[in-house]
Amino acid sequence: MIVCSCNVLSDKDVTAAIAAGARRPSAVYAHKKCQADCGKCTRQICRLLKESGVEGITGCPPDLDGPETCAAAACVPSSPVASLP
Numbered sequence: 001m002i003v004c005s006c007n008v009l010s011d012k013d014v015t016a017a018i019a020a021g022a023r024r025p026s027a028v029y030a031h032k033k034c035q036a037d038c039g040k041c042t043r044q045i046c047r048l049l050k051e052s053g054v055e056g057i058t059g060c061p062p063d064l065d066g067p068e069t070c071a072a073a074a075c076v077p078s079s080p081v082a083s084l085p
C-alpha cells in the first residue's frame with residue numbers, strides 16, 4: 001500500500017525505516033533519501049510508527065487518533081485556527 005504518494009513510499013518502506021531505527025517521520029523520509037512534500041502522509045506514517053510499538057517516537061501530532069479518542073488536553077490546538085473569510 002502506498003503511504004506517501006509524493007515520494008511513492010509504501011507501508012513496507014515505512015516498516016523498513018522503522019526497523020532501521022527511524023523514530024520520527026523525517027527519519028522515515030530520510031531512510032528513503034527523500035523528504036516531506038505536501039505532508040499529507042505524516043499522520044499515516046505516525047500511525048505506522050505508533051503501531052510498531054517502538055519507543056521514543058517524536059515529531060508526531062498529539063491528536064493522532066483524532067479528538068474523539070485522545071485525552072482532552074492533547075486535543076487542544078497549539079495555535080488558533082485562522083477563520084475563513
Ligand code: FES
Nearest residue numbers: 004006037039041
Ligand atoms: S503524500 Fe507524502 S509528502 Fe505528500
